[in-house]
Amino acid sequence: MANKLLVLLCDGFRWDYLENRKDLKGFQRLLNEGVKADYLEPVYPSLSYPNYYSLMTGIPYPGDDASVPELVQYYHQLCYTSLQICGFLLFVHGTFMSCSMLKRLKRRLNIRRRNNQSPLPTVVRTILALHRNGLSNVGYRYMWRTLNIGFGLCVTQSRARLCLRTIDQQGVLNRSHRVLRRRVYYNRGPNYLIHVDGYDKLKPYGIAIHGAIDGYSRKLLWLIASPSNNNPRYVGYWYLNWIKQRKMLPRVVRSDAGTEKRHNEGFTKIVAT
Numbered sequence: 001m002a003n004k005l006l007v008l009l010c011d012g013f014r015w016d017y018l019e020n021r022k023d024l025k026g027f028q029r030l031l032n033e034g035v036k037a038d039y040l041e042p043v044y045p046s047l048s049y050p051n052y053y054s055l056m057t058g059i060p061y062p063g064d065d066a067s068v069p070e071l072v073q074y075y076h077q078l079c080y081t082s083l084q085i086c087g088f089l090l091f092v093h094g095t096f097m098s099c100s101m102l103k104r105l106k107r108r109l110n111i112r113r114r115n116n117q118s119p120l121p122t123v124v125r126t127i128l129a130l131h132r133n134g135l136s137n138v139g140y141r142y143m144w145r146t147l148n149i150g151f152g153l154c155v156t157q158s159r160a161r162l163c164l165r166t167i168d169q170q171g172v173l174n175r176s177h178r179v180l181r182r183r184v185y186y187n188r189g190p191n192y193l194i195h196v197d198g199y200d201k202l203k204p205y206g207i208a209i210h211g212a213i214d215g216y217s218r219k220l221l222w223l224i225a226s227p228s229n230n231n232p233r234y235v236g237y238w239y240l241n242w243i244k245q246r247k248m249l250p251r252v253v254r255s256d257a258g259t260e261k262r263h264n265e266g267f268t269k270i271v272a273t
Contacts, residue, residue, distance in 0.1 A: 059149065068095055069109055072102065076111050079148050118153040120163075126151055127163055139175055140164050187216040193252040194221060196239070196264070198229035210235060212242070215254070232263040239264050243271060 059077050062070040071093060075085045082099050089095045097105075106112075126147060130136075135146070144160040147153045165172050187193050191214065199209035210229035212221040222238055229235065243249060249271060253264060 064093070068093075068097070069105065072105060073109065073111060076106070077149070079145050082106075113154060113156060116154045117159070118155055120159070123147065123153060123155055123159065123163055124167065126153065127167055131168065136168065137171060137175075185215075188251075190214060190216050190219075191246070191248055191250055192216060193254060194250045196235075196253060196255040200229070210238065212239075230258070236263050236267055240267055240271075243267075 059074065062074050066074075068089065071089060072085060075088055080088070082102050086097055086099055086102055089097050127143065130143070130146065135143075138146075140157065140161040143164060144155060144157050147155045147160060193215040194212050195215055196212045197210075199211070202209065206227065207225050208227060208229040209223065209225050211223040213219065214221060222242055224238055226234055249268060253268070255264070
């Protein structure tokens with residue numbers, strides 16, 4: 001099996017481990033020996049993660065002191081694969097279990113997905129209701145998780161994919177071609193919303209460009225070349241100079257995150273008062 005990194009989000013920890021059964025045993029050996037693996041990348045834990053996830057999904061978290069069968073049932077209800085469940089048990093709960101052991105435990109607990117399928121009309125009605133509520137431009141994996149976790153249905157990925165292909169043919173075609181669905185742009189009129197941004201491609205030659213346009217008419221408000229477009233003094237001067245010329249304030253200013261952009265917010269509040 002090719003070495004392929006698999007990323008798990010486990011109770012606030014993110015672990016990168018090789019997708020191979022032998023590697024899981026190797027991780028267990030490294031942990032027992034106290035050796036830090038180079039490909040383990042922990043992230044600061046969030047103690048409220050299980051309770052938060054239980055509130056979002058409606059599936060109660062069994063607790064940190066729960067037994068292994070209870071934890072397996074919990075992660076199975078959250079639609080995780082066997083390999084991912086093994087990773088949760090190892091890195092979150094400190095219990096090593098191979099995939100074969102997990103499959104035997106599932107058979108003993110009678111945990112199955114294929115034999116307990118929800119009725120097809122129920123699945124179709126739920127998908128149509130989600131589409132009416134705005135959840136339309138999503139793939140079959142997201143829809144499959146929503147049906148299983150959010151609505152408590154038992155649906156396979158193949159059935160969710162076939163239902164979406166039947167109900168939303170154009171959406172499936174657009175997603176298969178990786179066509180983005182553009183959002184509708186609303187603007188109430190001139191001088192209501194302006195867009196401010198800089199252009200950094202010519203900075204190696206000592207030229208920094210900064211400009212702004214009106215969102216409604218697409219009129220160019222200013223376009224200036226200067227030594228810097230990150231200095232708040234330059235950006236604030238151009239913004240205040242435009243306000244003095246027009247003798248009006250825009251209702252909304254759209255820009256990317258940056259210190260010089262936040263100064264424009266303060267200038268607007270000062271001028272407005």
